[in-house]
Amino acid sequence: MTFPKSLWAAAAGLTAAAVVVRRRLQARPADPAAPDRWLTVTINCEPGEVQPEKLPSPLSEYGERIETRIRPAPGDRGTELAVRPTQPQPTTAHSVPARLTGDDPRQDLRRALREAKALLEAGEVLQPDTPPTTRETPGGKLVGLLSRRARGEGVL
Template identity: 75%
Template sequence: MTSSGKSLMAAAAGLAAGAVVVMRRVKARPPAEATGDRWLTVTINRAPHDVQADKLPTPLQEYGDRIETRIGPAPGDRGTELAVRLKRPPPHAAHSVPARLSGQDPRQELRRALREVKALLEAGEVMRADAPPTTRETPGGKLIGLLSRRSSGEGVL
């Protein structure tokens, strides 16, 4: 067998393995109804008695009674776990992939608020990236700006 034939066989095997992984992930996902009311959780480096539901910082206070809150000790005695979720989960279309990519998923704002509360309780402030990062707008800078804005909703790029 020639080297190009071996390469073609290796590529086909890789493609088949990738397809198997994708199919397993699709089957392993919970139904859409179960994903809307998931708890969003952060571990805060503070003692459990320092974090109280009625004294949470402004980003979560703004949600008022639209969210449920759970506070408890973190595993391994490593601070406090703060968990929140929307009382009324968004409809399935609101937390679809296109909604997430366009920044229209209502859980993204709750994730952002939860991260800000963590920062406020641990450090007393929310650190932000310097703006503008460069003195002139470049294509690379525009891309980084877009990714930075999108990552604020999910917490990752």
């Protein structure tokens, strides 16, 4: 038995929506008044090479609006660089629609953290030469939506 393409596209859309909802529910802090959680990356360099006063430009532009934590990564595997906003964010900014439309303020901080990691490790931020090619089919629209979301979140 074969299924029509539109049924496969609908199933893929429902699966993607379920993943977003599951991640949202898992990321919800127990206390709504609690500060935002730390966003962390592991950088392939010695802990002494990363200085809080000399962070790369994507993070240094945040200034006092972020709190920074630098420590050795477990197992001598580099350095952990963690940041979080100093001011609590409104709960509506973390909603699923805000994340899908790119209005979640944490997305910019995640992007800055990834760019800082690239600058500290490679000295430059690598960008793709061409955007992904997708067709205007239901599946292609889903891939386009997930690709746009991944730029801010760092994950699909």
